[in-house]
Amino acid sequence: MLSLKMFTLWKKRKQHKDSEDTIWLQKPLEYYQATPLSPIIRLPARVANVFTLQEMRKATNDFCYSRLLGEGGFGRVYRGILSMGQVVAIKQMDPALSSSAQGEREFRVEVDILSRLNHPNLVNLIGYCADKGHRILVYEFMPQGNLQEHLHGIVRVRMDWCTRVGVAVGVAKALKYLHTGPATGNPVIHRDLKSSNILLDENFQPKVSDFGLAKLVPFGSNTYVSTRVLGTFGYFDPQYTATGHLTVKCDVYAFGVVLLELLTGRRPVDATQSLRKQNLVSLARECLKEKRKLKKILDPDLSAESCSWGSIKKFATLAWNCVREDDNRRPTMTECVKQLEQLYVFCSSSQQKYPMMKSSEQIFY
DSSP states (O other), X not given: OHHHHHHHHHHHHHHHHHHHHHHGGGSOTHXXXXXXXXXXXXXXXXXXXXXXHHHHHHHTTTTOGGGXXXXXXXXXXXXXXXXXXXXXXXXXXXXXXXXXXXXXXXXXXXXXXXXXXXXXXXXXXXXXXXXXXXXXXXXXXXXXXXXXXXHHSSSOOOOOHHHHHHHHHHHHHHHHHHHTOTTTSOXXXXXXXXXXXXXXXXXXXXXXXXXXXXXEOOTXXXXXXXXXXXXXXXXXXXXXXXXXXXXXXXXXXXXXXXXHHHHHOOOSBOTTSOGGGSBHHHHHHHHHTSGGGHHHHSOGGGGGSOXXXXXXXXXXXXXXXXXXXXXXXXXXXXHHHHHHHHHHHHHHHHHHHSOOOOGGGOOOO
């Protein structure tokens, strides 16, 4: 009799836990992010589709290796086809990460934040799967992969200067949208902006992804929030690393590193280089202080086309300003958007005026 009661109690608890996997999104974001000192932050939410594990297995042919698109710190990403025929990217969290408190928090924050934001340069979250211990995210499919693959991958699609400036404009607009406070005026700090988190559509239009480490700045704390340092080595704001004070300028610093990647084609940290050349920011600061050294770090791919040397110098200057050690001297994302849009208009007109030329005929002015 006692065993029957214990079994009944266990089954009820299990059913309750399983049901929580599908209803937790109904709880407000502050349930996961607020501290006793943080006021309530409310944002309008869009409904995300809820998928079962069986549906995810069917969409990926049981997570077949032939469907694998890539693998990162979160887990594996597969090309999937939903029942209605829609092609999607399915990101499956690594089991070791999904069973940890940090992994669960990142998963829930990403779903909740992306369900509340809407911008053409932010990746579209189609839905999620929280079936028992499995944690899976379903995004729109981006056919050109991510920016890191094109700049540093083995198989690269050549990006001309105008395309690179266009990518920078799109990323800057996404960060401006986050920092100026969608719907409520509260900034959202991405905290993990990097080239691998910038996805590209068929026309190389960028969309920022991976919001697992994102943080909302609450009312009454418009300067910084104190938090442990999280992110990716090479994109860390040195002031954030030293103080633990997270501000929107941390995203500006990471954006500056991405600009340097677009300009140089180099990785933020490259262990294959000499010690002096391993850190991209340090190398760029050294070269950008003297404009005549800029050509030494320019991506060789850009030397094979006709570019406006003036636009390259302005782009480099903006990148340098974004990675300044003093965060008060860094521009806002609103200022970055304005400067980059002007450069993009100029590059587009220059590209029409001066079509692709051989390296011996390149124009720098």
